[in-house]
Amino acid sequence: MINITFPDQSVRQFENGITAMEIAKSISEGLARNVLSAKFNGLVIDSFKPIDSDGTLQLLTWNDPEGKATFWHSSAHLMAEAIESLYPGTKFGIGPDIENGFYYDIDLGEKSITLEDLTKIEQKMLELASQNQSFVRSEISKEEALKTFTQKGDEYKLELIDGLEDGKISFYHCGAFTDLCRGPHLPNTGHIKAIKLLSIAGAYWRGDEKRKQLTRIYGITFPKKKELDEYLVLLEEAKKRDHRKIGRELELFTFSQRVGQGLPLWLPKGAQLRERLENYLKRVQKDAGYESVITPHIGSKELYVTSGHYAKYGQDSFRPITTPYEGEEFLLKPMNCPHHCEIYKFKPHSYKELPIRLAEFGTVYRYEQSGELHGLTRVRGFTQDDAHIFCRPDQVKDEFKGVIKIVLQIFRALEFKNFITQISIRDPKNPEKYIGSEENWQRAEQSIIEVAQETGLDYIIEEGEAAFYGPKMDFMVRDAIGRKWQLGTIQVDYNLPERFELEYIGDDNQKHRPVMIHRAPFGSMERFVAVLIEHTAGKFPLWLTPEQVRILPISEKYHEYAEKVLTELKNYEIRATIDYRSEKAGRKIRDAEIQRVPYMLVVGEKEEESLTLSVRKQSEGDKGVMSIEEFAKSIDEEVRQAMVQ
RNA sequence: GCUUUUGUAGCUCAGGGGUAGAGCACUUCCUUGGUAAGGAAGAGGUCACGAGUUCAAAUCUCGUCAAAAGCUCCA
Numbered sequence: 046m047i048n049i050t051f052p053d054q055s056v057r058q059f060e061n062g063i064t065a066m067e068i069a070k071s072i073s074e075g076l077a078r079n080v081l082s083a084k085f086n087g088l089v090i091d092s093f094k095p096i097d098s099d100g101t102l103q104l105l106t107w108n109d110p111e112g113k114a115t116f117w118h119s120s121a122h123l124m125a126e127a128i129e130s131l132y133p134g135t136k137f138g139i140g141p142d143i144e145n146g147f148y149y150d151i152d153l154g155e156k157s158i159t160l161e162d163l164t165k166i167e168q169k170m171l172e173l174a175s176q177n178q179s180f181v182r183s184e185i186s187k188e189e190a191l192k193t194f195t196q197k198g199d200e201y202k203l204e205l206i207d208g209l210e211d212g213k214i215s216f217y218h219c220g221a222f223t224d225l226c227r228g229p230h231l232p233n234t235g236h237i238k239a240i241k242l243l244s245i246a247g248a249y250w251r252g253d254e255k256r257k258q259l260t261r262i263y264g265i266t267f268p269k270k271k272e273l274d275e276y277l278v279l280l281e282e283a284k285k286r287d288h289r290k291i292g293r294e295l296e297l298f299t300f301s302q303r304v305g306q307g308l309p310l311w312l313p314k315g316a317q318l319r320e321r322l323e324n325y326l327k328r329v330q331k332d333a334g335y336e337s338v339i340t341p342h343i344g345s346k347e348l349y350v351t352s353g354h355y356a357k358y359g360q361d362s363f364r365p366i367t368t369p370y371e372g373e374e375f376l377l378k379p380m381n382c383p384h385h386c387e388i389y390k391f392k393p394h395s396y397k398e399l400p401i402r403l404a405e406f407g408t409v410y411r412y413e414q415s416g417e418l419h420g421l422t423r424v425r426g427f428t429q430d431d432a433h434i435f436c437r438p439d440q441v442k443d444e445f446k447g448v449i450k451i452v453l454q455i456f457r458a459l460e461f462k463n464f465i466t467q468i469s470i471r472d473p474k475n476p477e478k479y480i481g482s483e484e485n486w487q488r489a490e491q492s493i494i495e496v497a498q499e500t501g502l503d504y505i506i507e508e509g510e511a512a513f514y515g516p517k518m519d520f521m522v523r524d525a526i527g528r529k530w531q532l533g534t535i536q537v538d539y540n541l542p543e544r545f546e547l548e549y550i551g552d553d554n555q556k557h558r559p560v561m562i563h564r565a566p567f568g569s570m571e572r573f574v575a576v577l578i579e580h581t582a583g584k585f586p587l588w589l590t591p592e593q594v595r596i597l598p599i600s601e602k603y604h605e606y607a608e609k610v611l612t613e614l615k616n617y618e619i620r621a622t623i624d625y626r627s628e629k630a631g632r633k634i635r636d637a638e639i640q641r642v643p644y645m646l647v648v649g650e651k652e653e654e655s656l657t658l659s660v661r662k663q664s665e666g667d668k669g670v671m672s673i674e675e676f677a678k679s680i681d682e683e684v685r686q687a688m689v690q
Numbered sequence: 691g692c693u694u695u696u697g698u699a700g701c702u703c704a705g706g707g708g709u710a711g712a713g714c715a716c717u718u719c720c721u722u723g724g725u726a727a728g729g730a731a732g733a734g735g736u737c738a739c740g741a742g743u744u745c746a747a748a749u750c751u752c753g754u755c756a757a758a759a760g761c762u763c764c765a
Contacts (some may be wrong), residue, residue: 246760247693254762258693261760293701302738302756358765380765414691414763415756423764512765563765600722627722635726649724659725667725 050101059096066092066232069104079106081236082115082229089115091182091229107268117142119180119219119231120170120240120266121149126222127169128262132156136199137224138250138259145276146265150248152201153260163242163262174237178220180230187211190225201250201259239273240266282526288578289420295583295640297574298421307418307425309571314591319570321589323406325458326430326566329451335404335432340384342408346374351544352383353480357513363412381407382538382563385433386545389559394549399559400436400444406570407431421575428570434562435547438488441560445496445518445535452520452533452566458687459577460586463523465503467531468493470516472509479513485539490516493537514540524580532573533566583641584663588684594621595642597633599649606653610646610673617677621646638663644680 046058049068059068065083069076069092080092086100089111096102105112121140128135128151138150185193187206193216194202202225206214217226219234231237241264248261267273284290292298297315304310311319327337346365349355358379365374378384385403394401408428417423434444456464470490471479479486493516497504504518511517517536521529538561541547551557567573577585587593594614598607607623614621624633630647637645647659651670658676660668671679 244759245694248761249692252762254692258761260693263760300756306756352765354765361763362765382765409765411765416691416693416761417763418757514765597725599724602722627720629721629723629728630725631723632727633725638726645725647725651724661725 047096048099049096050099052101052103061097062095064093064095065090065102065104068102076104076106080104081106081112081231084111089229091180092232093180094182094229114142115229115231116236116268117147117266118229119234120237120264121147122180122217122219122222122224122226122230123170123173123234123237123266124166124242124262124264125149125151125224126173126220127166129222130173131166131169132158136197136201138201139205140224143263146243146263148248148261148263150201150250150259150261152257158245158260158262160245163245166262167240167242170237170240173220174234174240176220177233177235179233180228181218182215182228182230183218184215187214190214190216193223194225236268237266238268239270240264241273241277279526283528283579286526286579286582287420288422288575291578291583292421292575297578305425306415307413307423309421309424309426315574317591318585318589319574322567322570322573323430325588326451326455327404329454330402330404330432333402333447333451334400335402338385338388338403338405340378340381340388340405340407342378342410343375344378344384346376348383348387349376349379352386352541353514353544354379354383361412363410377410378407379409379411381405381409381429381431382433382541382561383545385431386541386547386561389433389435389547390545394435394559396437396549396551396557399549400434400440402432402434404430404432421571424571427572429565430567430570430573431563431565434564435542435549435559436562437549437551437557438560441492441537441562442496442499444562445492445537446500448535448562448564448566449496449500449502449518452535455533455566456520456522458586459580459589461522461524461532461580465505465521466497467510467519467521468497468504468506468516469510469512469519470506470508471511475509479511481514481540481543486516489537489539493518512536514538522576522580524576525582528579530576530579532568532576534564534568536563537561538563584643585641586687587643587680588687590641590643591620592622592640592642593619593680594644594646595633595637596621596623596646596648597630597637598623598625599630599647601627603648603650603653607648610648610658613673614677617681619677619680634661644676646676 047061048056049059050056065085066077066080069080082105083090083092084103084105085096089105105115107113107116118141121142125137125140132153134154136152138152140149141147187209190206191203194206205225214225215227216223217228217230243263243265246261246263247258249258250256265276267276292315295314296312297318298312299310300308301310343366346355349359362379363377365376367374385405388403389401406428408426410426413423413425418425436444471486497518515536515538517534519531520533521531523529541561542558547559548556549559596607596610598604604623604625611621611623624637626633634645641663643663645661645663647661652658657670657672660671660676662668
């Protein structure tokens with residue numbers, strides 16, 4: 046007999062060799078129907094795998110992330126089975142589950158596959174799924190595994206097997222399809238009820254751009270048709286929120302071939318929005334003791350040799366600009382920190398002056414591969430809401446906390462309610478990727494983790510994601526439809542102060558090295574605005590939106606009254622316009638709604654006589670009649686609310 | 691950068707070896723209206739750019755530029 050501990054800490058005894066599925070059945074048939082796989086002593090296993098020792102067991106269903114992973118991984122096998130039956134001779138690479146669904150990389154040889162073929166594969170998958178095929182695991186020797194795929198002529202699988210240890214190789218069989226796989230899998234394909242193959246793309250074998258490009262098919266599956274439909278609606282919604290589309294519709298920004306790839310042009314309304322964001326942050330930073338500085342867009346190559354960036358990124362940067370006669374070399378600045386270091390060095394500093402916080406909305410230029418450019422989220426010229434804090438080692442944690450406070454304040458003002466922080470530390474396996482002493486790295490990583498714990502933030506730790514000069518904390522928000530975006534960043538840096546030989550005089554009258562904190566709460570203005578557009582679907586918070594109010598006169602007769610209203614609203618610093626077109630009210634409302642104007646004021650005979658307004662709120666409808674003053678005050682109040690710390 | 695796909699009016703798109711089409715937007719006129727599209731007329735395009743094939747190219751071929759999806763990359 047073995048003792049099984051359940052998540053609620055209860056313990057029950059079972060026969061040795063019992064499976065998770067049998068345990069589930071002993072609890073309830075309903076549960077057993079929903080079990081996809083199980084977690085035994087922290088390891089996800091097949092629900093049909095015999096258990097032969099004591100341990101803790103969690104039954105996994107669609108509601109568990111690992112349950113979904115099992116579901117999608119098995120779906121990838123099902124797809125491979127369908128592809129093999131439709132396109133015999135196809136070679137298979139890897140087919141894992143991903144955050145939303147799964148993919149399989151395949152090599153079709155001479156054949157190619159089109160979007161229309163996906164429907165065919167979907168049909169086949171549904172047909173195979175409905176046959177309730179069981180997944181069967183078999184453990185085999187390396188030799189046997191190699192033999193199987195040599196016969197099949199599948200060099201990809203052979204390469205994978207080559208990297209595996211003998212004795213730990215398993216195959217999974219599902220219908221006529223056999224695949225090299227660690228598992229775990231669903232008990233059978235019958236769980237898969239709804240299937241959608243989403244896209245076809247090229248993907249390098251093993252992610253290596255020097256190797257062959259395989260065809261990758263992405264798909265997603267669900268246990269219920271309804272869930273698939275909901276997912277497809279979500280995809281549609283994401284398309285509607287695309288910042289590139291909304292940016293054009295709302296006239297926020299554009300690109301021009303003649304100006305160049307990845308170089309955004311901010312249109313008047315977009316510039317207004319961005320300026321408002323900048324002014325907001327400037328005010329917050331001023332209150333937090335930051336000082337503004339301004340530096341040029343280029344810097345001597347020597348500056349970046351000193352900082353170490355040239356050695357690291359020089360090859361993948363825009364080529365240096367040279368002076369015509371002397372041949373001096375300058376780089377478009379890819380970051381602001383070296384300039385700020387030189388500002389720090391302008392004069393000697395006493396420990397009493399620290400921390401010094403230098404802030405600049407600094408525009409930087411980075412060469413990005415053309416295939417990487419994407420709307421405003423990935424560009425070649427962008428403006429960071431950058432600042433560098435120079436402080437004593439004993440001030441690092443407090444300063445770090447101060448930055449976190451600013452980031453959280455911004456998230457509140459912009460209604461990002463869901464976020465987590467990611468702490469990025471070194472990859473212990475690749476120490477050569479980083480510069481600086483072991484001791485400094487340890488101190489920096491330690492401080493960040495302590496700060497996260499002390500401030501009670503939700504955080505995850507990612508190894509190998511640190512910048513080459515120091516560890517960092519990034520803020521990842523979830524937008525209104527659940528997508529994750531990386532925004533602000535805070536980085537601790539002991540290295541640049543050394544490279545630039547930054548110093549301060551301590552209370553012991555000796556020279557000491559300050560610590561630098563790099564931070565950008567928005568990240569970049571371009572990226573932040575893009576995320577804000579997708580988060581709000583273009584319906585910006587009232588304090589931020591370019592046009593807060595549109596006055597809609599019922600007819601020309603009321604233009605004069607509309608102008609009087611406009612003047613009054615301007616006295617309250619409300620941003621309003623008048624729709625003078627000779628269109629009907631319905632038409633003016635429709636257009637204002639589409640352009641996401643938060644408030645519409647319908648003015649006609651009634652309003653003029655009683656000196657009032659008919660207020661309509663965007664996407665909510667008629668809000669009734671108000672006096673001008675009443676309305677202005679309510680707007681003022683709404684804006685003020687958002688600004689409350 | 692790589693693979694695939696795409697580029698026709700401001701936007702969304704149809705068409706396609708014999709020199710251009712729709713809807714919306716725009717302009718003018720009519721209409722003066724009450725909570726998501728009033729009516730009419732008009733203007734607007736070297737069919738991304740450059741070469742080639744052809745009697746003839748927006749259409750076919752090649753190259754360049756740009757965009758989309760994915761891969762690789764991201765100080």
